[in-house]
Amino acid sequence: MIRLPRQETKLMVAIHGWSGIVLGLLLYAVVLTGMTAVFAKEINTWSSGHVAQKSAFERPIDDSLQALAARTPAEFHEAVDVFEIADGNLGLFFHLHEAAPSGEVIERGVYYEVDSAGDVVREKRGIGEEVFGPSNDDALSHFLIDTHVQLHVPEPWGLLLTGILGLAMLVAAVSGLLIHRHLFKDIFTLRRKASPVLVNRDRHSVAGTWSLPFAFILAFTGSFFSFYGTVGVPIVAMAAFGGDEQAFDDAVSVKPEKPDSRPHLTGTVNQIIADARARTGALPTFVLVERFGRADAQVTTYQDPEPGSIEPLTLVYNGATGAYERTTPSIGAKPSLGGTLTAIMEPLHFGNFAGVASKAVWYGLGFAMCYVTLTGLRLWLVRRRESIPTLAWLERAVTVIGFGLPLALLTAAVGFLCAVPLGSAVVWTPAAFLIGSAISIVAGVALPTHALLVTVHKFAIGGLLLGLPLIRLATGGPGWTSALMARQPMIVAIDIALILSGVWLLIRMITAQRSDNTAPVSLQPAE
C-alpha cells in the first residue's frame, strides 16, 4: 500500500495524466512499432518472399572477404563489419573511423552485400547511416525499426524525441505506481458489471500495474539508447577527454598491446566462426575484423547470451593466426560493473535473451503497454468531456492514431509484399503507410459518429490481418510446406498469428454489432 499525502497524490495524478496526454500519442506510436520490431528479424524472414537454407555465417566467408578487400581502398581496411542481412545475404562494411565536424566519431567506407552464390548484389560508399539504408528485401523491417527508433525525424532530433518519450514513460510508470492507494487490491480488481467507465478504469489499472516493471525497464533502457550517442557520449567525452570522442571510444574498446602494421593476409574468419560456434553452441550475430590484412589483425565475434544469462558474449581472436585469445565483456578489456550494465541494456530492451520465448513475452507486455496508453488517454478524455466539449476532436485523434497506426502498418506490409517482386519495396513501404494513414485521417474527419469510426477501423484491421497471408502467397511468397521444408517455421507461425488475430477481432466486432453493445468503444460520462 502506498500512502502519499492528499496534495502529493493530486500532483502525481496530474503528472500521470499530463505526461500521457502531452506525449501519449507519440509514445503509443513508439511502443506499438517497438513491440512489432521485437520480431523484426522474423518479420523479415516472413516477408522477404524467399527462404534461405543456411545462415550467411554457415557459408565460407574468407573468399568473399579477400576478393572485396582487393577492390576496396586500403584506407578502409581499418575495420570490417560482417553481419547477416535479409534472406541469408552477407553484409560487409569496410571502413575507417573519423571525426565529423561536430566531433562525433563516424564510420566511412564501402558497403557490400553478397548473396548466397557469392555475388555482390549491392555496393555503396559513404558513412554508416548512408550505407545501411533499407534494401528491397528488408524495407518492411527497416521501416518498423526506423519508426520506433526515431519516428523518421532526422538525427539527432529523432533520437532526442524518442529519448524524451522514454523519460515521459518513466514518469508515467512511476507516478502510476505512486497514485495507487491499494496496489495489491487494485491489480486483482476487474469489476465486469460496473459502469463502462469503471470497467475501463479497472482494465487500465490492472494492465498498467502488471506491466509496470516492464514499462520501467523499457523506458529506462530506451532513453539510455536514445541519449547514449546524442547527449551522453559527447558530454562524458567533454568531461573526461576534453571533447575527444575518439579517445572515449579507444578507452572503452580493447586495443592491441603492440601495434604491428606488417602485412599479413587474413584468411582465418571461417575457422574463427567455427571455433566460436563450438565454444558457445551458436553462430555469431556479428563479426568485426579490425586491422584487416595486418599482422596485428583482431577478429571479434559477438554471440547471443548463453542459456541462463542475459549478458551477450564477445570472443576475441588473433586475426592473423585464428587463435582464440579470450572472452571479453562488450565494453572494456575485463569484466566490470559498467561493462555488464551497458551490455545488458540491449537484451533488456529487445527481449532477445531467450530466443522466441522471451521475445513473445516482450511482445505481449508491449501490447499491454499500448493498451494502457490508449485506455489512459480515453479515461483522461472521459473525465473532461462533459466540462470541455471541444475535446471531441482529441477523442477522434486518439482513435485515428490508436487504430489508424496499426492499420497503416498493415497497409505498409501490403505495399511491401506487392512491391517486393517489382524491386520497389523501399519506395512503396513508406508510401503505403502514408496512404493507410491518410485513409484513417479522412475517415476520422468524414465519418459522422465516433462509434462508426472505431467500427470501420476495426473491420479494416481485421480484414487486413486475414488478408496478409493470402497477399504474401499471391505475390510469390513460399507456401507452408516449402517454408517448413526449408526449416523456416516462423513463416507459418506468423501466418497463423495473423489469421487468428484477424478472426478474433472480426468475431468480436460481429458479436458486438449483433448485441449492439458498443460500450467498450464509446466514451461515457465521467464517474
Added chain:
Amino acid sequence: MSPAARKWIRITFAGPGAVVVALTVMAGMALWLPGGAAGVDNLVIPLVLAPLIWAGLFFHACLDPRLGRIAVVALGLFTVHTGLLTHSLLDPVSAMEIQR
C-alpha cells in the same frame, strides 16, 4: 513566500533544473567514479544512470514538501559537479591524475 512563487520554484527544479543538474552530474561523475577493473566504469556508469538521476531529481522536486531541501540537493549536486568540471577543464593534467 506566496503559493504561486513556491509552485514556480518547484516547476523550475522539476523541469529545466532536473535536466541541467542530471547532465552536470553525468559529466562530473566521470571525474570521481573509480574506473573499476576495466577502467571504464567512470565512463559508462554515468551514461547508464543518467535517466535514473533525472527521474530521481524530478520526483524529488515534485514530492518533497520542503522547497529548501529540494534546492539544497539540486544546487549541492550542481555546485560540486560544476566545480569538478571546471577544475578538469582548467587543469586537465592534474584532473587525469585524480581519475587514475
